[in-house]
Amino acid sequence: MKILVTVKRVIDYNVKVRVKPDHSDVDLANVKMAMNPFCEIAVEEAVRLKEAGLATEILAVSVGPKACQEQIRTALALGADRGIHIETEDFPESLEVARLLAKVVEAERPELIITGKQSIDSDNNQTGQMLAALLDLPQGTFASALKLADGRVEVTREIDGGLQTLSLSLPAVVTTDLRLNEPRYASLPNIMKAKKKPLEVRTPAELGVQPRAHTRLLKVEAPAERKGGIKVASIDELVEKLKNEAKVI
Amino acid sequence: MAILIIAEHDDRTLKSATLNAVTAAAQIGAELHLLVAGRDCRAAAGQAARIPGLAKVLLADDASLAQQLAEKVSPLVVELAKDYSHIVAPATTSGKNLLPRVAALLGVAQLSEVIGVESTDTFRRPIYAGNAIATVQSLDSVKVLTVRGSAFEPAPAEGGGTPIESIHFAGDAGDSARFVGEQVAVSERPELSSARIVVSGGRGLGSGESFALLERLADKLGAAVGASRAAVDAGFVPNDRQVGQTGKIVAPDLYIAVGISGAIQHLAGMKESKVIVAINKDEEAPIFQVADYGLVADLFEAIPELERKL
Amino acid sequence: MPVGILGGLRRGSANPPYDYDNNKVFEEDRAMRESMEFDVVIVGAGPAGLSAACRLMQLAAEQERALEVCVVEKGSEVGAHILSGAVIEPRALDELFPDWKERGAPLNTPVSEDRLYLLKSAGQAIRLPDPLVPKTLHNQGNYVASLGNLVRWLGEQAEQLGVQIFPGFAAAEVLYREDGSVKGVATGDMGVAADGSRKDSFEPGIELHAKYTLFAEGCRGHLGQQLRRRFELERNADPQHYGLGIKELWDIDSARHQPGLVIHGSGWPLQGDASGGFFLYHAENNQVVVGLIVDLNYVNPWLSPFDEFQRMKHHPVLKHYLEGGKRVSYGARAIAKGGFNALPEMVFPGGLLIGCEAGTLNFAKIKGTHTAMKSGMLAAETVFEALVDGDEGGRALEAFDERFRASWLYEELYRSRNFGPALHRFGALGGGAFNFLEQSLFSGQLPITLRDRDEDHARLRPAADFSSIAYPKPDGLLSFDKLSSVFLSNTNHAENQPCHLVLKDAEVPVASNLPCYAEPAQRYCPAGVYEVSGDEREGWRFQVNAQNCLHCKTCDIKDPAQNIVWTTPEGGGGPNYPNM
Structure with a gap:
């Protein structure tokens, strides 16, 4: 079975993002970038399936500028077999990424597609679902467990207030939640080996997709700073305020 | 054109996240229609009808809509979409599961976790885990949004008397996605x-x-x-x-x-x-x-x- | 979970006592480790390490020889842990990449003006007229730049030349051959829990073997310290002297921004025996960097370099630029400023110490980048020559000394040898006068050498000899508290890993440092790593918040009991400095 995983290059989760003084966007100049944490989980899950003998090949795909190849190399170091980089000038919007990925899926015919549930930059939580829609495939979003059996995949989903289990026919799209697994570290020898694994670069034009804009970013601001409230003198006053003013208990 | 709100419910009861979504939709400013899609979900639709300010409650009750799987609900919403300028759902796990699928089928973008309505096409939403707030203008003909509940006061749950309009929907009975089970969190303390x-x-x-x-x-x-x-x-x-x-x-x-x-x-x-x-x-x-x-x-x-x- | 009397004790009991001279590795672990062979392994992707790497590959290309060079870097990426002023003298860069401008090296802001101030008090200052400024502090031809970004660029050059760079891997251990020579390094294990057990993600370290290993960890390198002891590299040197540099990056009002303006000064707020100096450089994009270097030979344990820096920014000379601006980043790093007199033997069997790891910073110029780079280039040339001659590695490359002595680096460091000791001996004013005379009139050629033999940590006097210092509260506009500062360094260490700040004796902080010195770690640490909590009645607890650590090494240097050993945390941990 072939698995396709998607990896996105994003700001490192340790780095505090800063809004540019002109509010045009956030400032990413010379900021540490990394693989989106949910994508790492996707790669890890695919590697575990391969190690369990359930998958034969893992294909890692990234969409974006040339530097995204670093993240594909990381995926290769973690255990993916080959990479496809769809090179674009900027990061296209989710729907366009899904359209590009759909073309790759049509050509590569993977039986399982694993994506992160969202990227920690745009926080969209869309690409997996959109990809499934475009390909008319079933989707298992926010997965916290995944089981392959009888030609189907059983996905345990983290939903509000509990867990839901779905059985999906293959091929299917699964998006990862935080608790699906704890990703491994790339070892140094594997990083070396990854440099020699195949990485193919494609353009949107080759795939027959012309990414377009669906939205316009007008402004980016820092969130309003929280202001201090009042001091209460006693527990009685606190309870009264919480009940009658804030109405939270 | 009107705004279609997707109700959050479990067939029997309407979930409160719906009320926040109604407020957000009202701020966009147009006729509000609320869709209750599920199986044996008339009870939830009845509760929805009591929300003041709605022009219409649409009830789609079909066996294929059980558990409201995104694969099954999205064709219904897409079918309805031609009459609407906006499609709004709460940014819950079900809303976030469904709406991107709807948007992709419509060939439009989807705006996630909206926290502010600036105009009919411009919205505010958090990015970078809330460390920045983006103001985004949609260029698509249909605006598909999930809205964050905590950013909008809940609409009143009672006082309205909206007519319920049943819509006929015979969904695909295929089992590409099949519900297996659900486990409601029962831990003594919430997560x-x-x-x-x-x-x-x-x-x-x-x-x-x-x-x-x-x-x-x-x-x-x-x-x-x-x-x-x-x-x-x-x-x-x-x-x-x-x-x-x-x-x-x-x-x-x-x-x-x-x-x-x-x-x-x-x-x-x-x-x-x-x-x-x-x-x-x-x-x-x-x-x-x-x-x-x-x-x-x-x-x-x-x-x-x-x-x-x- | 029961709570120990000491936070440190809890950690101490989970980890066996740290044997800092003999790296303790279980045989079982050794057997699990893979090894990789290189011609040269370089520890640390800073200016020295990367210059050495680039030079090696340039020579190999010139002579059409295959060469395997690897650089390990504990930061999450090249440049992540780099912090410097910086005004950069391009001398070494000109030699390494004569076409650096075409290659896009990020030196974009030539120094346009130099100013030197003596801050007399919180409100007063005198600006030294140009003729009185020591020659070494003139910066024509130099650039205001981010060393982090220069190093990122150097990393790209090195990779293009074929160097293997591995960021996110900390060299945790020196490996030796049977004959005692250095055989390479081992990277730290990943995925070890705080109690020493292995997590699911456990990934054993790798042995990197090399004919020669260059140690370029920067000031007070953790492996360098072990090498200094093992090979007695300091036997002919004065003790090293250190400063703690604390730096912030600010966006300021464009009307107050003057690209290339370089301001240095000393005096207030440091008082008494405490010395140091500040800098404020105008970089590109309406940004300035501001910082304070506090000499770590201060005697008053109540002194807090962080708080001195915060209040210093309220001085009119600095406030003028910062007011109305917004702080963007924060960081701190110790610097080795002992210069020529404190230089250890840089050569030992199987390797060399280079850059600030050895202590090549020229304190008279307050610059270490060009000297670090040059030392790396000289080491590269020495190693390459040996390898060309068929050297199989492991020798002490004495040829380095000749190369070093014949270089401008040696001459420059020799000329500046008295600068620091003069300041220590004669104070800011007298020392300043001496330095002016020596550097400007005699170009460092006076036949006298001043010595400074007291180690910095031994200089602390009991807390009872002083009254504690009441620092003003931060105003949130110009001055800030420690934790909101650390927040801007983007530092982090993966949770649930062994504490990388090792107490040789967990009792020392509360049992002796607290009564005698009011546990100075609480104040000298610029990241709030060390805290003492509790009270007389319940007892005191020494808390190590290792996740905050900025890898500045001050604790390793200044602890009066020399009880804190800075070791490498899991690779990738530590600050993520952008543009610092």
Whole structure:
């Protein structure tokens, strides 16, 4: 079975993002970038399936500028077999990424597609679902467990207030939640080996997709700073305020 | 054109997230239609009809819509979409599961977790885990949005008398996606990241044993128990309790910070909470700068008293 | 979970006592480790390490020889841990990449003006007229730049030349051959829990073997310290002297921004025996960097370099620029400023110490980048020559000394040898006068050498000899508290890993440092790593918040009991400095 995983290059989760003084966007100049944490989980899950003998090949795909190849190399170091980089000038919007990925899926015919549930930059939580829609495939979003059996995949989903289990026919799209697994570290020898694994670069034009804009970013601001409230003198006053003013208990 | 709101429900009851979505949709400003799609979901539709301000409740009741799987609901919404300028759903796990699928089938973008309505086509939404707020203009003909409940007051649940219009929908009975089971969280305490109320302790508690005080309070409130990094580092509680920049980010309705000084790393993890209460004996503690209600007191006296008086 | 009397004790009991001279590795672990062979392994992707790497590959290309060079870097990426002023003298860069401008090296802001101030008090200052400024502090031809970004660029050059760079891997251990020579390094294990057990993600370290290993960890390198002891590299040197540099990056009002303006000064707020100096450089994009270097030979344990820096920014000379601006980043790093007199033997069997790891910074110029780079280039040339001659590695490359002595680096460091000791001996004013005379009139050629033999940590006097210092509260506009500062360094360490700040004796902080010195770690640490909590009644607890650590190494240097050993945390941990 072939698995396709998607990896996105994003700001490192340790780095505090800063809004540019002109509010045009956030400032990413010379900021540490990394693989989106949910994508790492996707790669890890695919590697575990391969190690369990359930998958034969893992294909890692990234969409974006040339530097995204670093993240594909990381995926290769973690255990993916080959990479496809769809090179674009900027990061296209989710729907366009899904359209590009759909073309790759049509050509590569993977039986399982694993994506992160969202990227920690745009926080969209869309690409997996959109990809499934475009390909008319079933989707298992926010997965916290995944089981392959009888030609189907059983996905345990983290939903509000509990867990839901779905059985999906293959091929299917699964998006990862935080608790699906704890990703491994790339070892140094594997990083070396990854440099020699195949990485193919494609353009949107080759795939027959012309990414377009669906939205316009007008402004980016820092969130309003929280202001201090009042001091209460006693527990009685606190309870009264919480009940009658804030109405939270 | 009208706005279509997707109701959050479990067939029997309408979920409160729907009410926040109604408010958001009302701010966009057009006729509001609410879709209740499911199987045997007339009861939920009946509750929806009592929300004031709606022009229409659409009821799609079909066996294929059981459990409201995105694969099955999305064709219905797409079919309806031609009559609408906006499609709005709460940014819950079901809304976030469904709407991207709808948007992709319509060939339009989807805006996630909207927290502000600027105009009919311009919205505010958090990016970078809430560390920046983007104002985004949609260029698509149909605007598909999920809205964050905590950013919009709930609409009244009662007082309306909206007509319910049944729509005929015979969905695909295929089993590419099949519901297997559901497990409702039954843990005694809610999970930290999804709890409505969080009680968190810091180094002011002085020991792991003192966390029992917080646990009793949490039980009374149905709250989860969190901790600051200082408390975790001091070994009072395990690190899966940690709230803050490197731990969990929480945004409950009520966050009670007990004996927490308010290091910025901690604030980063809880400042999106709706109401913050701080109890600390040091009146200079930075936590008071973000607390809606601050109480300068010895926590060992204040917490038992609070527990009694709730 | 029961709570120990000491936070440190809890950690101490989980980890066996740290044997800092003999790296303790279980045989079982050794057996699990893979090894990789290189011609040269370089520890640390800073200016020295990367210059050495680039030079090696340039020579190999010139002579059409295959060469395997690897650089390990504990930061999450090249440049992540780099912090410097910086005004950069391009001399070494000109030699390494004569076409650096075409290659896009990020030196974009030539120094346009130099100013030197003596801050007399919180409100007063005198600006030294140009003729009185020591020649070494003139910066024509130099650039205001981010060393982090220069190093990122150097990393790209090195990779293009074929160097293997591995960021996110900390060299945790020196490996030796049977004959005692250095055989390479081992990277740290990943995925070890705080109690020493292995997590699911456990990944054992790798042995990197090399004919020669270059140690370029920067000031007070953790492996360098072990090498200094093992090979007695300091036997002919004065003790090293250190400063703690704390730096912030600010966006300021464009009307107050003057690209290339370089301001240095000393005096207030440091008082008494405490010395140091500040800098404020105008970089590109309406940004300035501001910082304070506090000499770590201060005697008053109540002194807090962080708080000195915060209040210093309120001085009119600095406030003028910062007011209305917004702080963007924060960081701190110790610097080795002992210069020529404190230089250890840089050569030992199987390797060399280079850059600030050895202590090549020229304190008279307050610059270490060009000297670090040059030392790396000289080491590269020496090693390459040996390898060309068929050297199989492991020798002490004495040829380095000749190369070094014949270089401008040696001459420059020799000329500046008295600069620091003069300041230590004669104070800011007298020392300043001496330095002016020596550097400007005699170009460092006076036949006298001043010595400074007291180690910095031994200089602390009991807390009872002083009254504690009441620092003003930060105003949130110009001055800030420690934790909101650390927040801007983007530092983090994966949770649930062994504490990388090792107490040789967990009792020392509370049992002796606290009563005698009021545990100075609380104040000298610029990241709030060390805290003492509790009270007389319940007892005191020493808390190590290792996740905050900025890898500045001050604790390793200044602890009066020399009880804190800075070791490498899991690779990738530590600050993520952008543009610093």
